[in-house]
Amino acid sequence: MNCYDCHATDGAAVTAVAVCHGCSSGLCPAHLRVTRPELHRPNGVGAAHGHARVRRVWCVTCYAAQASGMPVASAV
């Protein structure tokens, strides 16, 4: 998979190293953003250890959307 943002802006084919949590775009290191949200309660996936932090990778667009408090449409 290649980076979607590189393709969209430059038409460049850059190998993706991650996938956006919101829109499932492929992302190169230059275009990905990482957040470490706290999980406050278990949701049935994995074990709960109080304030465990998870890792979420976003594209620039979805990162800006979730950072501003807008709900991000999750992939179906």
Ligand SMILES: [Zn+2]
């Ligand atoms: Zn890129």
Ligand SMILES: [Zn+2]
């Ligand atoms: Zn995205």
